Amino acid sequence: xxxxxxxxxxxxESACNVMNPGECxxxxxxxxxTGIVISMKPSLRxxxxxxxxxxxxxxxxxxxxxxxxxxxxxIKVMESSLSIHRDDAANIIIRRQDPS
Amino acid sequence: MSRKYRIVLAGNxxxxxxxxxxxxxxxxxxxGNYPGVTVESKxxxxxxxxxxxxxxxxxGVYSLSSSSPEEGVAFEELTxxxxxxxxxxxxxxxxxxxxxxxxxxxxxxxxxxxxFNMSDEAKRKGLKFNIPKLQxxxxxxIVQTVGSRGDGIDKLKTALAESLLHLEDHxxxxxxxxxxxxxxxxxxxxxxxxxxxxxxxxxxxRFFAIKLLEKDTCVMRLPEFQNLDAIxxxxxxxxxxxxxxxxxxxxADCRYAMISGACRDAISFTQERRREISDKIDAVVxxxxxxxxxxxxIMYLMFWFTFTCAAPMTAGIEWMFAWIQGLxxxxxxxxxxxxxxxxxxxxxxxxxxxxxxxxxxxxxxxxAIAFLEDTGYMARAAFVMDGIMRKFDLQGKSFVxxxxxxxxxxxxxxxxxxxxxxxDRRTTILVLPLMSCGARLPIYVLLVPAFFAVxxxxxxxxxxxxxGVAFAMVAARILKSTLFKGDGEVYLMxxxxxxxxxxxxxxxxxxxxxxxxxxxxxxxxxxxxxxxxIANNFPEKKTFDADYGTQMLAVAADTSLTAAExxxxxxxxxxxRRAEAAEYTISGRVGKFLEPAFxxxxxxxxxxxxxxxxxxxKEVFVSQLGILYAEGEGAGDDENEDQxxxxxxxxxxxxxxxxGFCMMLFCLLSIPCLATLAIIRKELNSWKWMFLEAAxxxxxxxxxxxxxxxxxxxLKIGTNHLL
Numbered sequence: 001x002x003x004x005x006x007x008x009x010x011x012x013e014s015a016c017n018v019m020n021p022g023e024c025x026x027x028x029x030x031x032x033x034t035g036i037v038i039s040m041k042p043s044l045r046x047x048x049x050x051x052x053x054x055x056x057x058x059x060x061x062x063x064x065x066x067x068x069x070x071x072x073x074x075i076k077v078m079e080s081s082l083s084i085h086r087d088d089a090a091n092i093i094i095r096r097q098d099p100s
Numbered sequence: 101m102s103r104k105y106r107i108v109l110a111g112n113x114x115x116x117x118x119x120x121x122x123x124x125x126x127x128x129x130x131x132g133n134y135p136g137v138t139v140e141s142k143x144x145x146x147x148x149x150x151x152x153x154x155x156x157x158x159x160g161v162y163s164l165s166s167s168s169p170e171e172g173v174a175f176e177e178l179t180x181x182x183x184x185x186x187x188x189x190x191x192x193x194x195x196x197x198x199x200x201x202x203x204x205x206x207x208x209x210x211x212x213x214x215x216f217n218m219s220d221e222a223k224r225k226g227l228k229f230n231i232p233k234l235q236x237x238x239x240x241x242i243v244q245t246v247g248s249r250g251d252g253i254d255k256l257k258t259a260l261a262e263s264l265l266h267l268e269d270h271x272x273x274x275x276x277x278x279x280x281x282x283x284x285x286x287x288x289x290x291x292x293x294x295x296x297x298x299x300x301x302x303x304x305x306r307f308f309a310i311k312l313l314e315k316d317t318c319v320m321r322l323p324e325f326q327n328l329d330a331i332x333x334x335x336x337x338x339x340x341x342x343x344x345x346x347x348x349x350x351x352a353d354c355r356y357a358m359i360s361g362a363c364r365d366a367i368s369f370t371q372e373r374r375r376e377i378s379d380k381i382d383a384v385v386x387x388x389x390x391x392x393x394x395x396x397x398i399m400y401l402m403f404w405f406t407f408t409c410a411a412p413m414t415a416g417i418e419w420m421f422a423w424i425q426g427l428x429x430x431x432x433x434x435x436x437x438x439x440x441x442x443x444x445x446x447x448x449x450x451x452x453x454x455x456x457x458x459x460x461x462x463x464x465x466x467x468a469i470a471f472l473e474d475t476g477y478m479a480r481a482a483f484v485m486d487g488i489m490r491k492f493d494l495q496g497k498s499f500v501x502x503x504x505x506x507x508x509x510x511x512x513x514x515x516x517x518x519x520x521x522x523x524d525r526r527t528t529i530l531v532l533p534l535m536s537c538g539a540r541l542p543i544y545v546l547l548v549p550a551f552f553a554v555x556x557x558x559x560x561x562x563x564x565x566x567x568g569v570a571f572a573m574v575a576a577r578i579l580k581s582t583l584f585k586g587d588g589e590v591y592l593m594x595x596x597x598x599x600x601x602x603x604x605x606x607x608x609x610x611x612x613x614x615x616x617x618x619x620x621x622x623x624x625x626x627x628x629x630x631x632x633x634i635a636n637n638f639p640e641k642k643t644f645d646a647d648y649g650t651q652m653l654a655v656a657a658d659t660s661l662t663a664a665e666x667x668x669x670x671x672x673x674x675x676x677r678r679a680e681a682a683e684y685t686i687s688g689r690v691g692k693f694l695e696p697a698f699x700x701x702x703x704x705x706x707x708x709x710x711x712x713x714x715x716x717x718k719e720v721f722v723s724q725l726g727i728l729y730a731e732g733e734g735a736g737d738d739e740n741e742d743q744x745x746x747x748x749x750x751x752x753x754x755x756x757x758x759x760g761f762c763m764m765l766f767c768l769l770s771i772p773c774l775a776t777l778a779i780i781r782k783e784l785n786s787w788k789w790m791f792l793e794a795a796x797x798x799x800x801x802x803x804x805x806x807x808x809x810x811x812x813x814x815l816k817i818g819t820n821h822l823l
Contacts, residue, residue, distance in 0.1 A: 042346075053592065057353065065386045067483050067496075072483055077197075079194040082593065082595070083593045085591045
């Protein structure tokens with residue numbers, strides 16, 4: 001999974017620097033890396049739905065895979081795998097953790 | 101003393117609720133289906149000692165609120181009065197996420213029993229639970245089970261019996277969400293209690309206080325609390341100013357904080373967590389590059405399994421119906437009650453038999469689907485297909501039902517239940533009849549060789565299927581940008597870990613669908629077959645325009661003809677007699693009456709009646725043409741080349757290739773069979789939509805065929821008769 005070079009993940013590297021150092025949106029987290037949820041942008045739709053499955057500030061997430069042709073991301077939250085859409089993930093701000 | 105209890109099974113999606121349900125009620129117990137719009141609750145009964153238990157299996161939800169249709173159903177079911185106990189099933193391998201719902205259920209203050217299911221997976225992950233501590237935390241008993249193996253079910257029954265003895269003096273959980281939140285809840289309760297009416301009196305005021313604090317739409321809408329807006333807003337503003345967080349997620353945050361506190365105390369890891377096998381499989385299956393090709397291979401295998409492996413069983417059923425027919429023909433002489441005999445053979449046996457023949461395909465298809473579903477692959481299929489489907493404004497979850505549509509539209513439409521977004525589900529259902537189902541294949545098998553040279557046949561066949569798919573995709577885009585416009589619902593789907601499915605659950609699923617299909621054959625199809633038989637045979641023509649009997653005698657007496665020529669001439673006369681009789685029947689009259697409307701698309705009265713007959717089941721188009729041309733008796737029953745050849749000759753004489761193509765086009769696009777319409781009505785829960793769908797598809801078919809036929813005539817493409 002780690003050698004799965006995701007083009008979007010690479011593009012995300014530069015966008016990360018716009019926010020606080022070490023912070024980026026969930027959509028930009030490269031496959032195989034983990035991060036901690038910091039906050040949700042006000043534009044996030046269905047925030048209650050995400051909160052109900054455990055995507056609340058302080059939760060640790062791992063980017064597991066990108067679906068073919070774009071749209072979906074697969075993330076690990078509290079021991080289970082969820083697939084969510086990239087557009088929604090772009091509204092969730094996380095702090096990247098060291099790959100170690 | 102025997103008593104009756106009502107118990108509700110609640111839990112997250114995919115936590116093994118239904119497995120527990122089946123373990124408790126037993127597979128042979130009556131399982132009633134109460135269909136809803138998107139989801140259904142199941143009810144089962146079982147005896148616990150002397151007591152009678154009614155167990156209600158509600159849709160799986162993550163939270164007790166109303167942010168999706170199934171949450172609405174679950175919320176309503178759980179807040180109804182008269183529930184004696186809630187059995188909360190949780191996937192104990194993911195305790196944090198699963199207990200989130202438990203914290204909400206606990207606030208209902210209904211006696212509860214928590215089932216820590218999948219405890220084998222939890223053990224493998226190295227999770228250890230301090231059960232007594234968790235029990236005092238939630239104020240209820242906890243039982244560990246492995247539903248798939250039936251482990252712990254006896255313990256569960258014992259605990260259940262024990263809980264039922266203490267319904268009156270059960271513990272109330274003492275959940276705390278932090279001092280300021282508890283204060284806010286306490287404050288709100290003071291206002292809510294006087295406002296409570298009898299209707300909601302069985303639910304604690306505290307529950308409503310929490311729901312109002314998180315601005316739950318279902319509770320906010322209750323008339324009882326309409327005057328409390330100002331007080332609620334004051335509390336909310338007060339709380340959120342301190343925590344800098346929004347209303348919708350505030351309580352979620354509190355609950356997760358509470359659970360992680362509880363988990364720290366009561367749940368420990370005994371060993372380092374191993375990377376699960378499931379993740380390793382997924383590294384391949386949901387891989388960005390390998391995922392899609394693998395998916396297509398699996399789909400191909402599914403079709404191969406459905407159609408190739410079922411073939412011997414299909415042949416068996418055909419043989420069985422032929423045997424029954426033979427039996428009747430042998431013991432029921434044609435002279436005694438000829439009409440009833442003919443009704444039984446031509447109407448009932450041919451009609452119902454023609455449909456029951458597909459039973460093996462249905463069973464095998466659902467066996468394959470159940471297998472893919474139970475292993476957890478279906479969730480991955482939706483994941484890898486999502487990108488492509490979005491280009492057509494559909495989503496990953498629409499894909500599997502659409503593919504199933506090539507087999508039979510009816511189960512395919514039932515399979516759309518897995519699509520949570522109501523807009524996407526409705527769109528998928530409405531475009532599904534455009535996927536050319538197996539029942540339309542006999543039509544193409546008859547017509548393509550009749551009108552097209554061998555080298556074009558495969559292409560025309562492919563073209564027909566491709567036209568259906570193209571129309572479905574375009575229709576989906578149009579529907580999504582007009583009738584079902586709006587932001588799609590938030591896409592959120594859990595990819596469950598791979599599990600080895602149990603044979604029992606797969607076979608049960610297959611059995612359910614099989615029984616459903618047979619019921620359809622025994623009711624709708626049987627009724628329509630009888631009606632069509634009557635329409636095709638009555639009123640009977642007694643006096644004919646020409647004296648066919650004399651003509652035949654003349655042919656037989658004509659010694660200048662060879663035996664073969666005589667037989668051909670006799671058959672020709674016989675055909676003319678039958679055609680005249682057919683014209684006189686209800687079908688013939690209706691066809692004649694409608695002919696002017698269908699002439700612009702190249703149909704004569706015969707094709708028109710065949711198209712009407714196809715409403716019952718698409719294959720009827722073939723058998724109806726067969727009857728009207730009085731050739732290839734039983735042409736609809738098997739695709740034997742030689743048997744159908746005389747009918748093809750007749751068709752070549754009567755129609756041009758352009759007309760033949762138009763017939764196929766019309767059959768592909770037009771109103772699906774009645775069974776499909778019935779299932780559309782059931783799944784969309786609306787007569788209106790069913791009629792709109794039928795009218796829409798008819799208009800689509802008519803206009804498309806009209807354009808093709810008229811342009812064809814204009815450009816003189818395929819307008820010459822082959823014979």
